Amino acid sequence: MTSQICCYIFENHHGLIFNPDSIRILREKYRIVGCLTGNLPEYPRQNNELGLPLELSREECCVLADQQIISMYEIILPLNNSEQDHLQYLTEIDIEFQKQKIQNGHEKINEILLNRQSILQKKIQSFNENNFENDEFILSLLETNNAWQNCSKSLEENERIFLLNIIQQRLKQFTLEYMFIKLPIESKRINLQIRLITSEELKQNLKLIEQLRCDVFADLYLNKNQKYWISNGQKFGGDYLVYFDDPSRCHSTFIVTCVLRNEIELNSTIIPLTHLIARCRVAVNVNKICVLASRKSPISSDIEYLTINWNGF
Known part of the structure; x- marks a missing residue:
């Protein structure tokens, strides 16, 4: 199946989508939040409200490509100007x-x-x-x-x-x-060269923690029991924020942090106890639940989750 949604992959391995109709479909039908990164043409000097293009994380690109929702293309540089x-x-x-x-x-x-x-x-x-x-x-x-x-x-x-x-x-x-200039949503260059890439290529040479983040995102997104909305969780010190509904309608419920455990050393974690306490207190202060996600074993693709509650002692 050939997807109609075109996603262009750039050097940072993040995807950009320029078509507003495609962005609407991803949001309404596929629960993809992404991050708008462009300035509004009417107000180019502000950064409170952003516009096209929509930036997708590596994790979002991989899971959408695996589900054949998007097609990922890499633009072959340099671009040559044509008369x-x-x-x-x-x-x-x-x-x-x-x-x-x-x-x-x-x-x-x-x-x-x-x-x-x-x-x-x-x-x-x-x-x-x-x-x-x-x-x-x-x-x-x-x-x-x-x-x-x-x-x-x-x-x-x-x-x-x-x-x-x-x-x-x-x-x-x-x-x-x-005169008003209409911003193009796709390139009309005659000599534009693009290459179709797969999620396997996008995952090449990833670090262990980056591989874990991709697997955790896919596990949450493809959950059969509950349809989650997932966004970036850096503003609360985690990897992902998880919502039960569209983020424009509700607050997030979970702060998910991906943790390497068995990949480093058996029954160990790279999160110091003081950092773990700090993450838990942040979650309590913003009325959310702190969640640690890791693999069950180095050879397993199954993800296990640990929720932590602060009792106030």
């Missing part, structure tokens, strides 16, 4: 500018005619000359503008000429600098 790509981009910009220019023209004409009484009363007395040029673009707009066609019949000649000058001045203000 044809550049010309195509400029052509698309020019076409979009002409569309916006027409739309803006009709909006300005309607706005001027709506306020024509106040405009004529204030300025027509000081108007003595005809500066209107026979601009073909403006004339074509006026011919298709119903408001002008209906209004111009009741205007005197000097009023008509005056409004034409006002319209001309206003429309000249709309240049390329004021």
Whole structure:
């Protein structure tokens, strides 16, 4: 099965998804939270609200690829600029500018005619000359503008000429600098080279703790008894935060920390007792349950979980 959701893998082995429809599907249908990493075009200097693209962790990429929900691609660098790509981009910009220019023209004409009484009363007395040029673009707009066609019949000649000058001045203000640019959600490069990669390739050369995190995430995500929502848990000192519902509707219940135990030494752990106490106290203070996740044995893929409660002694 070929997935329709394209995920692009970069050097840090995290995936980026640029299509907003794909992001909505991942959130609503597959319980994938991810992390928005881009600035909003309207507010580029703030970081309180972020936008596209959505960044997926290595763990999210692997489990989605194994379930054939996404296809992972690696862009082959370097990217070579093509003259044809550049010309195509400029052509698309020019076409979009002409569309916006027409739309803006009709909006300005309607706005001027709506306020024509106040405009004529204030300025027509000081108007003595005809500066209107026979601009073909403006004339074509006026011919298709119903408001002008209906209004111009009741205007005197000097009023008509005056409004034409006002319209001309206003429309000249709309240049390329004021047009809206639609951000592309996919590359249209002719010579773009991508390579399909698998989750096995993404997991190559991982450290023991990174392998454990991937296995724990998959075990929680694919749990048959309960559909969990999982997000990054670094802000609370853990690896994952686990929710019973969409994170926009509820708080997380568990702080999961992945622990190497049997992989290092039999019946040992790399978490000092003082760190374990600190993690437990943090969980209690934020009204969550501290969970330690590890493998049952070095050769087993089964994950076991240990919950820790603080009794206040």
